Amino acid sequence: MLIFCPHCGMRPSEEFTPKGLAEAPRPALGGDDRPEDDAWQDYLHTRTNKAGQTNEYFHHSLGCRRWIVVHRNTLTHEVTGSTMASEFWQNQQQAQDWEAGQ
Amino acid sequence: MSARLPQPNRLDHGGIINRDRPVTFTFDRRVYQGFEGDSLASALLANGVKLFGRSFKYHRPRGILGAGPEEPNALVEVDRGPADRDPNHRATMLEIYEGLETFSQNHIGPLNMDLMEVNDLFSRFLPAGFYYKTFFFGGLQAWYRLYEPIIRRAAGLGRPPLAADPHHYDKIYTHADTLVVGGGIAGLTTALSLAKAGQSVVVCEERDRMGGSALWQGETFNGETGAAYIAHMCREIEAAGGRLLPRTTVFGVYDAGTFGAVERCHDHLTKADRAPHTARMKYHRIQAKAVVYATGAIERSVGFNGNDRPGVMLASAGHTFLGKYGVRVGERVSLFTTHDGGYGTAAAFSAAGAEVTVLDARTDAADVSIDGVRVIKGVYAGQAHGRMGVRRVDYDGASSGSLDADALLVAGGWNPAVHLTSHTTDRRQSKPVYDAELLAFVPPELVDQEAAAGSVTGAMSTADCLATAQAAGKKLGGKKIELPTVDQALPVSKPMEMWAVPGAGDAAFLDMQNDATVKDVKLAAQEGFKSVEHMKRYTTLGMATDQGKTANVTGLALLAAATGRDIAQVGTTTFRPPYTPIPIGVLAGHHRQRDYAPFRYSPVHAWAEDNGATFMEAGLWMRPAYYTAPGDKDWLDSAVRETRATRGSLGITDVSTLGKIDIQGPDAAEFLNRLYTNGWKTLPVGKARYGLMLREDGLVFDDGTTSRLGENHYYMTTTTAHAAAVMTHMEFMHQSAWPDLAVAFASVTDQWGALALAGPNARACLAKLFPEVDVSNDGLPFMGVIETQWQGYTARLFRISFSGELAYEVAVPADIFDAFWQAALQAGAEWKITPYGLEALNIMRIEKGHVTGAELDGRVSMDDVGLGKMVSSKKDFVGRAMSEREAFSDPDRAKMVGLVAAKPGDKIIGGGIVFDSAEGPFDYTTMLGYVTSVAQYSPLKDRAIALAFIKNAADWHGKTLYVVSHVHGKSIMEVRAESPHFYDPNNEKVMA
Amino acid sequence: MSPVLKNPLGAKWTAGRHGKAEGGPGVLASHTAGLTIVEVAALPGQAQAMRAALKAAFGMDLGAGSPAEGAENAVCTGPGQYLLTGHDVATVKAAVGDLALAVDQSSGRVRLTISGPAIAALLAKTCPLDLATWPVGAAHASHFLHIACTYFRRGDAEFDLYVGRSFAQSVGKWLLDASAEFGLEIA
Numbered sequence A: 001m002l003i004f005c006p007h008c009g010m011r012p013s014e015e016f017t018p019k020g021l022a023e024a025p026r027p028a029l030g031g032d033d034r035p036e037d038d039a040w041q042d043y044l045h046t047r048t049n050k051a052g053q054t055n056e057y058f059h060h061s062l063g064c065r066r067w068i069v070v071h072r073n074t075l076t077h078e079v080t081g082s083t084m085a086s087e088f089w090q091n092q093q094q095a096q097d098w099e100a101g102q
Numbered sequence B: 001m002s003a004r005l006p007q008p009n010r011l012d013h014g015g016i017i018n019r020d021r022p023v024t025f026t027f028d029r030r031v032y033q034g035f036e037g038d039s040l041a042s043a044l045l046a047n048g049v050k051l052f053g054r055s056f057k058y059h060r061p062r063g064i065l066g067a068g069p070e071e072p073n074a075l076v077e078v079d080r081g082p083a084d085r086d087p088n089h090r091a092t093m094l095e096i097y098e099g100l101e102t103f104s105q106n107h108i109g110p111l112n113m114d115l116m117e118v119n120d121l122f123s124r125f126l127p128a129g130f131y132y133k134t135f136f137f138g139g140l141q142a143w144y145r146l147y148e149p150i151i152r153r154a155a156g157l158g159r160p161p162l163a164a165d166p167h168h169y170d171k172i173y174t175h176a177d178t179l180v181v182g183g184g185i186a187g188l189t190t191a192l193s194l195a196k197a198g199q200s201v202v203v204c205e206e207r208d209r210m211g212g213s214a215l216w217q218g219e220t221f222n223g224e225t226g227a228a229y230i231a232h233m234c235r236e237i238e239a240a241g242g243r244l245l246p247r248t249t250v251f252g253v254y255d256a257g258t259f260g261a262v263e264r265c266h267d268h269l270t271k272a273d274r275a276p277h278t279a280r281m282k283y284h285r286i287q288a289k290a291v292v293y294a295t296g297a298i299e300r301s302v303g304f305n306g307n308d309r310p311g312v313m314l315a316s317a318g319h320t321f322l323g324k325y326g327v328r329v330g331e332r333v334s335l336f337t338t339h340d341g342g343y344g345t346a347a348a349f350s351a352a353g354a355e356v357t358v359l360d361a362r363t364d365a366a367d368v369s370i371d372g373v374r375v376i377k378g379v380y381a382g383q384a385h386g387r388m389g390v391r392r393v394d395y396d397g398a399s400s401g402s403l404d405a406d407a408l409l410v411a412g413g414w415n416p417a418v419h420l421t422s423h424t425t426d427r428r429q430s431k432p433v434y435d436a437e438l439l440a441f442v443p444p445e446l447v448d449q450e451a452a453a454g455s456v457t458g459a460m461s462t463a464d465c466l467a468t469a470q471a472a473g474k475k476l477g478g479k480k481i482e483l484p485t486v487d488q489a490l491p492v493s494k495p496m497e498m499w500a501v502p503g504a505g506d507a508a509f510l511d512m513q514n515d516a517t518v519k520d521v522k523l524a525a526q527e528g529f530k531s532v533e534h535m536k537r538y539t540t541l542g543m544a545t546d547q548g549k550t551a552n553v554t555g556l557a558l559l560a561a562a563t564g565r566d567i568a569q570v571g572t573t574t575f576r577p578p579y580t581p582i583p584i585g586v587l588a589g590h591h592r593q594r595d596y597a598p599f600r601y602s603p604v605h606a607w608a609e610d611n612g613a614t615f616m617e618a619g620l621w622m623r624p625a626y627y628t629a630p631g632d633k634d635w636l637d638s639a640v641r642e643t644r645a646t647r648g649s650l651g652i653t654d655v656s657t658l659g660k661i662d663i664q665g666p667d668a669a670e671f672l673n674r675l676y677t678n679g680w681k682t683l684p685v686g687k688a689r690y691g692l693m694l695r696e697d698g699l700v701f702d703d704g705t706t707s708r709l710g711e712n713h714y715y716m717t718t719t720t721a722h723a724a725a726v727m728t729h730m731e732f733m734h735q736s737a738w739p740d741l742a743v744a745f746a747s748v749t750d751q752w753g754a755l756a757l758a759g760p761n762a763r764a765c766l767a768k769l770f771p772e773v774d775v776s777n778d779g780l781p782f783m784g785v786i787e788t789q790w791q792g793y794t795a796r797l798f799r800i801s802f803s804g805e806l807a808y809e810v811a812v813p814a815d816i817f818d819a820f821w822q823a824a825l826q827a828g829a830e831w832k833i834t835p836y837g838l839e840a841l842n843i844m845r846i847e848k849g850h851v852t853g854a855e856l857d858g859r860v861s862m863d864d865v866g867l868g869k870m871v872s873s874k875k876d877f878v879g880r881a882m883s884e885r886e887a888f889s890d891p892d893r894a895k896m897v898g899l900v901a902a903k904p905g906d907k908i909i910g911g912g913i914v915f916d917s918a919e920g921p922f923d924y925t926t927m928l929g930y931v932t933s934v935a936q937y938s939p940l941k942d943r944a945i946a947l948a949f950i951k952n953a954a955d956w957h958g959k960t961l962y963v964v965s966h967v968h969g970k971s972i973m974e975v976r977a978e979s980p981h982f983y984d985p986n987n988e989k990v991m992a
Numbered sequence C: 001m002s003p004v005l006k007n008p009l010g011a012k013w014t015a016g017r018h019g020k021a022e023g024g025p026g027v028l029a030s031h032t033a034g035l036t037i038v039e040v041a042a043l044p045g046q047a048q049a050m051r052a053a054l055k056a057a058f059g060m061d062l063g064a065g066s067p068a069e070g071a072e073n074a075v076c077t078g079p080g081q082y083l084l085t086g087h088d089v090a091t092v093k094a095a096v097g098d099l100a101l102a103v104d105q106s107s108g109r110v111r112l113t114i115s116g117p118a119i120a121a122l123l124a125k126t127c128p129l130d131l132a133t134w135p136v137g138a139a140h141a142s143h144f145l146h147i148a149c150t151y152f153r154r155g156d157a158e159f160d161l162y163v164g165r166s167f168a169q170s171v172g173k174w175l176l177d178a179s180a181e182f183g184l185e186i187a
């Protein structure tokens, strides 16, 4: 299996360490958050475990050591691309804003 | 050179063996001779050997069925000494060499008088599902006492080796534009087309040389022999930069163009001929942009009674032994065929002087006249007779009769070797499809990066195979090449549909290796196992080491017939890697035993080795556990001596393995604030602070100290165990959650060597090492940090303590750490400086009540380890929200406590369970908690002490408890609970 | 007198011929002791500015920051992340200021230079990447038999390997193992 790293290019999967689905961003800093808050539940526990197109965190641990979000189809294992984790949530937010503006 | 021995079935000409090089070998301790280029099968057949082994279930005598990787019967053991033998080599794939020793398998007593053959006599009692049904009688006791031992005795093929594999293996990363699987004429033709277009091409061929059947079938190419044509095609491919890998099996296809292949480098060579330092086998992990499946086709048999008798063989196998090796497997040959292809083999045998009778199942077969060949149309082989070798063949159908025969060749049609086309799903989800015209499964529609060439496509004649190879080349961007004119072409036709003959029953075998019969498949259908996957598991058809290469398609065709469906409806089972068995060692490659994983070494490892250290593994690190001094009785003696010397005067230990992270940037303090539970904004330059990190779920992750070296510059230490995890965690939080924080950090674990000086004389020793620096209590107070120089190199002095003593950690660059260590030993000599290892460190930190990985095991909260006060309520940090979960404030939660053995000499068992009564019951209903760390002797308490987690910990201080270990014979040990801070609870020593 | 630098490659790493003895060596290897190595890592959003600062101070042209745009003395290990050789940490820190982290790794990284006719066959055993696709001057952060390693292609058949110091002994031992069939000459 090959995974695309935005910095390093196509690399074998053995260079990466998976973390799990990237389905919700870490809730914004508040300070008085409660464990039962939906945002925290979604960030930590809720996983749709979808059969199909997913976004997953991978660490390029034997490479550039960047966290990336890999776009992978769990039905076929096909990796269609990836985004730097540092850009992923900002891109999502921009996409949402764009949708909302339509 | 040894004398030439007779080979009765070897013709005096023909074949592509090297007749100038006789090779002597043994089978079941008998000496035989063959020629260089022989397989074990061809050499033994040349010597008239028909019996090769015993079948798995019924122990029926078995010979050779095929001539290649598909062989189900002739499995042998190769013995190179007790530590170096491997079972289940296919005799058809094993190349002989001088001195090779082989043995038959799966029999008790001599091969020709196997005592287990009794299974065959009772075979009517052992139909499919027999095991599932029978062993329910008598219940579990009967299973353990009676059935299982019998089955275990009978189960398994061959003997495993008795010692570790002595060979070495390599893993090779191989890259190509296109991988061609199969080096027959079709694969080579496609490879040439691609190589000429400038692609990098790798051709993997399972056999000992490129060329496949074209090498010996007798067809000519532009007037050249097959061998000559193949040879110059190979030269052209290599000249264009292509790589040819013979003896290399592509065993698996994986996602995104990844392939697994095993190249056998040694198994065909004598020890003397193996190049030194080379691997026995290479595991090629091939990464290719495109693939060509040129895997050929495997002939299938037909179900009739006695079709497993030694001497019954696939027609293609008989033809291979004749053409490739010059071995004639019979003089009176019956050839049962369902298509024209059988006539090519018949003609070859007749030309080789055999008396041949063709039993053609087709009544409407065209008339063929071959010299010396008798043809009977519309008949099938009904029964083969001859327990140790075919003697007679009964035929039936349009006419019936009986033939004297010493070989029965069966041409039941061809199954394209489509296995690899169903291994992966990332580019294509389709499985092989049934072609009702060809009566065979062919590859599904392939995607852009795949092509198929040769008989795997269903093509039958060599000319058709070459045309598919040309097409495959075209599809993948190859150059058009001039295809040769094929002369003396062998006859081919589509087969007549005949999977099993009328009357085929429980001696009509489909899967020869697992002894699954025509009757078993019918029984499975009768009993409702209508899915091909269920039938497979019920009958075990296709589940042996050959994965049913000669059996599967016939099995599911019969299942289709028995359940009134089309074969296409029944479908095929999913083929999975490996295509043929591979040794596990080759997958491990270099990574075995001491090379399983790398070791990490401290810069003073060599010094420790020379000075009596015994090491223990801590993650990848090798760390000194204790140093044995003259007079030390055992490890505990050493550790206690080291502890006393440290507490009494001065100890030194290597802490280079601690994780170290350098953090820089304007937001560094903010970053630390978010990582740690406590606050960091007020830490002044030149000071260190102890910090606790949580996981996002609120449990304790790691602890350590971080020092502020400059305005925007921090230096973090982590535990040795969690160093990598902390670095990864910091990267994750920074990149996924706070990418805008202006901070960057790097692991400097390897840059710095670090030692701790501990004990009442630590300050005096430090002052000697750094005479220019004020290391007094005012100059370097507790948690103070000074960056200075030692012999021109940066040195960092930290006043921190893990042992509970007055202590300092000093870090210098790893390159000079050995020199600095020696200097410290010299400086401390006047106080009898004593190196101490992890065991002494463990005693001291347990006495002090410091936690390590044993306590921070991923299940404890801050409160559990008594660090609940280390929370700044003014800020967000990782784990904050979840640390407020109700369960964490449950008063019943186990918290840390100290335990002291009731009397000197008593042991406390690590991992033991804590109870409040010595009476029991000792189970989860009464347990209070568990022991995490034990010092088997604490000089402070003159007995064993421990750290444990128990419910209502504080309430038990001063009371008697009991530690019970269920894995140490339920020993019950009396202990007293107290505060875990046994030593200097008010920190007077560390602050002194 | 300055202290003796300790060889990080262990006792088995000795000068001379190892493995196959016949013929010329397939692999030549050398370790540069006492090399000054500084790791720089740009703060978020500052990679381009940091490269400009490095160019101004040391003349290194690192292009847009792809791993292929490196120099022998500036090996790319990640986005905005380099191992610089030949300049001490104070000089580098002064050059990059608040744009980037700069730390001394002179002791933390070991640089091995390997070359020779069997170099491609050797690297095929240790590194999962396809050498054919690397131009000279390209760097790749990957692994050496699963030990984190940055490869830098100096020439057609010449590579620098940067590995963590504590791993160097294992790397040395495994390099001896892997190159034994080709014959290894240690300088």
Ligand SMILES: [Zn+2]
Residues within 6 Å of the ligand: A005, A006, A007, A008, A009, A060, A063, A064, A065, A066
């Ligand atoms: Zn990367």
